Amino acid sequence: MKFLILAGGHGKRLWPLSDSKTPKQFQSFIGNKTLLQLTYDRLSKFGSENIFISTNQRYKSLVLEQLPKINENQVICEPEKRDNGPSVAVCMSYLKNLFGEEETVSISHADHLVKNEIEFQEKLKLAHETSKKHNKFTIVQVKAKSANPNLGYVKIKDLFEKVNDSEIYTLEKFIEKPDQKTAEKFLESYKYLWNTGYFVWPIKKFFEELKTTNKDVFELCETINNFQDFSDIYSKMPVISIDYMLIEKVKPTEILIIPSDLGWSDIGTWQTLFEESPKDQDLNLIEGQVLSKNNQDTLIINKENNKQVVAFNLNDLTIVNTKDKILICPTKDAKDLKNYIKDLDNNLL
Numbered sequence: 001m002k003f004l005i006l007a008g009g010h011g012k013r014l015w016p017l018s019d020s021k022t023p024k025q026f027q028s029f030i031g032n033k034t035l036l037q038l039t040y041d042r043l044s045k046f047g048s049e050n051i052f053i054s055t056n057q058r059y060k061s062l063v064l065e066q067l068p069k070i071n072e073n074q075v076i077c078e079p080e081k082r083d084n085g086p087s088v089a090v091c092m093s094y095l096k097n098l099f100g101e102e103e104t105v106s107i108s109h110a111d112h113l114v115k116n117e118i119e120f121q122e123k124l125k126l127a128h129e130t131s132k133k134h135n136k137f138t139i140v141q142v143k144a145k146s147a148n149p150n151l152g153y154v155k156i157k158d159l160f161e162k163v164n165d166s167e168i169y170t171l172e173k174f175i176e177k178p179d180q181k182t183a184e185k186f187l188e189s190y191k192y193l194w195n196t197g198y199f200v201w202p203i204k205k206f207f208e209e210l211k212t213t214n215k216d217v218f219e220l221c222e223t224i225n226n227f228q229d230f231s232d233i234y235s236k237m238p239v240i241s242i243d244y245m246l247i248e249k250v251k252p253t254e255i256l257i258i259p260s261d262l263g264w265s266d267i268g269t270w271q272t273l274f275e276e277s278p279k280d281q282d283l284n285l286i287e288g289q290v291l292s293k294n295n296q297d298t299l300i301i302n303k304e305n306n307k308q309v310v311a312f313n314l315n316d317l318t319i320v321n322t323k324d325k326i327l328i329c330p331t332k333d334a335k336d337l338k339n340y341i342k343d344l345d346n347n348l349l
Contacts, residue, residue, distance in 0.1 A: 001050065001128040001200075002103055003043045004091055006084055007036055007063065007110035008055045012338045013269045016325035017303065025110035026062050029273055036110045040067050042117050043108065049074075053110075054091045056081060079231035085245030086217060086237035090230065092206050093221045101204035104128050107242075109197055113276055115263025123260045126166055127200035130256055137209070137247070137255045138168075138200045141193040142264045147183035150335060151266065152176060152195040152243075156257050171255040174248050193259055196266075199247065206246075213249035270318045270327075270334035274299045288321075299331060 011024030018024035025036045033041070036053075043051050048069040055063055057077040064070065076094050078087045088107065095105055106124050114120050120140075127138040141154055156169035174195065178186065186192035211218040217237055224230045238245070247255075265276045277285050284295050288302030293312040302309045302321045309321055318334050320327040329337065 003051045003106045005053050005108050005110050016322045039110045054087050079234050082239045083241050085240040085242045088242045089217050089221050094227050096203045104202050107199040113265040120262050131200045140198040140258050144194050149180050149183045154193050154195050156191050169257045171252040209250050
């Protein structure tokens with residue numbers, strides 16, 4: 001099995017630490033390692049030579065710098081941003097060219113946090129075996145631990161088979177991000193799971209389904225002869241996510257779901273980071289040169305060592321200070337950050 005880490009996103013909802021020059025996957029939020037390095041470490045058990053990175057051309061040097069065991073041939077660069085649908089399709093063509101269509105590929109995301117790494121590895125191995133055995137897409141999904149309206153869900157249908165202590169289910173449907181009340185109802189049933197995007201599929205099966213669901217992208221992939229220069233072909237592809245381009249168009253009978261308990265989080269907002277990080281006795285998350293007095297439920301990150309931040313009598317605030325930008329907002333509203341910074345000049349994003 002080969003492993004593809006998607007590491008080309010921007011991460012605007014974690015601005016100003018995550019920006020267009022150094023997006024969130026290349027930043028360290030928890031501990032000293034970046035999110036990309038943590039993702040790589042999680043998969044390294046399967047062999048460094050089996051790990052490939054999908055990213056934007058402008059981030060190639062960052063990938064090679066942060067992952068010294070990865071060589072240039074393991075970094076597949078999109079020439080321009082067109083969401084992750086086209087980038088995954090091109091990567092599948094690249095891996096097919098190297099390893100043949102019988103190879104199985106696992107998709108991971110460079111901005112996720114996984115605390116139960118052993119279970120993650122075991123479930124990916126099971127997904128690989130299941131996909132090979134039944135020639136289906138297999139997705140490792142996560143049991144919801146809270147009512148989260150910011151995540152997509154899946155609803156499982158029937159028990160397909162049981163392997164040791166792991167259950168594998170058929171898919172009933174994918175569900176877009178629900179409202180709060182609907183998300184709360186989902187918690188009442190084991191059938192609703194968070195959609196992680198941890199897809200596993202045989203390359204041959206991927207292209208069979210792509211040909212059916214998005215023939216234009218399939219045919220464009222077939223014309224790529226040089227993976228070092230395919231910008232003309234790539235520019236003809238739509239701007240679309242892998243979910244809309246392929247996954248949600250595949251017949252449910254062709255998808256299997258493996259529920260898991262990964263200690264999983266999508267580090268997509270400051271609020272999520274705050275919830276998943278260790279805090280002090282007053283439930284504050286403090287990092288850097290910060291003098292904090294009488295604050296509660298507050299996140300303060302100061303990335304400037306030569307600048308002192310003093311904060312007192314605060315509650316439920318997020319403050320992030322970088323060299324040339326600063327963010328101040330209620331933590332509960334941080335999920336809307338992307339909407340507020342859209343009018344900034346591009347050089348500040």
